[in-house]
Amino acid sequence: MYPSLEGKVVVITGAATGLGRAMAVRFGAEKAKVVINYFNEEQEVQAIIEEVEQAGGSATAIQGDVTKEADVKRMIDHAVKTFGSLDVMVNNAGIENEVPSEDLSLEDWNKVISTNLTGQFLGCREALDYMLKNDIKGSIINMSSVHQEIPWPHFVHYAASKGGVKLMTETLALEFAPHGIRVNCIAPGAIDTPINAEKFEDPELKKGVIELIPMGYIGKPEEIAACAVWLASNEASYVTGLTLFADGGMTQYPGFQAGKG
Numbered sequence: 001m002y003p004s005l006e007g008k009v010v011v012i013t014g015a016a017t018g019l020g021r022a023m024a025v026r027f028g029a030e031k032a033k034v035v036i037n038y039f040n041e042e043q044e045v046q047a048i049i050e051e052v053e054q055a056g057g058s059a060t061a062i063q064g065d066v067t068k069e070a071d072v073k074r075m076i077d078h079a080v081k082t083f084g085s086l087d088v089m090v091n092n093a094g095i096e097n098e099v100p101s102e103d104l105s106l107e108d109w110n111k112v113i114s115t116n117l118t119g120q121f122l123g124c125r126e127a128l129d130y131m132l133k134n135d136i137k138g139s140i141i142n143m144s145s146v147h148q149e150i151p152w153p154h155f156v157h158y159a160a161s162k163g164g165v166k167l168m169t170e171t172l173a174l175e176f177a178p179h180g181i182r183v184n185c186i187a188p189g190a191i192d193t194p195i196n197a198e199k200f201e202d203p204e205l206k207k208g209v210i211e212l213i214p215m216g217y218i219g220k221p222e223e224i225a226a227c228a229v230w231l232a233s234n235e236a237s238y239v240t241g242l243t244l245f246a247d248g249g250m251t252q253y254p255g256f257q258a259g260k261g
């Protein structure tokens with residue numbers, strides 16, 4: 001547990017499902033005040049608020065599209081109006097779809113880039129503006145992926161967006177370090193969330209993914225949430241510009257395991 005997170009105001013985008021939801025609950029367990037941004041999961045929201053409260057935190061929810069400037073501004077305003085501040089911004093919302101690159105439409109390219117990269121930029125910019133104006137030495141966490149490092153055929157828009165998140169994070173970390181604002185990202189490997197549901201329903205595809213993971217299992221959302229609370233806490237007070245890989249070793253060249261290569 002991280003006592004420094006008690007009472008801290010945390011905004012999480014895309015928090016109605018998967019990693020966002022797990023982070024909301026874990027920040028709740030740290031007694032934080034959590035703003036749950038959801039996209040189109042109205043029916044889920046009340047249950048998530050209750051889950052965060054039962055875990056020990058406070059929660060409120062706000063609908064919003066991270067690709068829209070006005071919506072992102074509204075999320076921060078909602079945090080400040082409801083809980084009085086903004087201490088931690090988690091830019092988590094993200095999408096992917098599989099398309100061979102020669103067939104990838106401009107529309108699909110733009111949709112992924114505007115959600116995964118521009119959406120995270122808007123979240124960073126609005127949070128930084130608020131933190132600077134209010135002299136808050138806050139923490140920003142962007143959700144990247146092992147695909148900021150590992151090329152991924154048929155997902156060129158996704159890989160490009162996550163590569164962008166890496167350098168955006170590092171650049172902002174450098175720019176705002178003098179203000180005591182830390183900017184980091186988490187790069188999950190394969191985690192059991194709705195984004196992977198179709199793939200993991202197919203036993204062959206799932207087996208193929210597990211073969212790429214030296215630790216031999218698909219990660220749990222809670223294992224990513226554990227990274228987020230550490231990065232947000234004072235225990236990570238000297239950490240900025242980091243990509244924290246939580247991938248069961250996927251980025252450690254699994255093809256070279258045990259005598260191969």
Ligand code: NAD
Nearest residue numbers: 014017018019039065066093094145188190191193194195
């Ligand atoms: P998920 O599909 O459960 O979560 C994505 C969330 O983003 C959903 O709640 C969705 O409603 C929301 N969202 C989509 N478009 C939005 C928009 N325009 N505005 C606001 N919200 C929007 O999947 P997840 O695995 O929890 O993904 C969360 C993040 O983690 C993503 O950025 C994803 O790229 C990243 N990630 C996931 C994995 C994994 O294996 N699950 C691995 C690496 C990175």
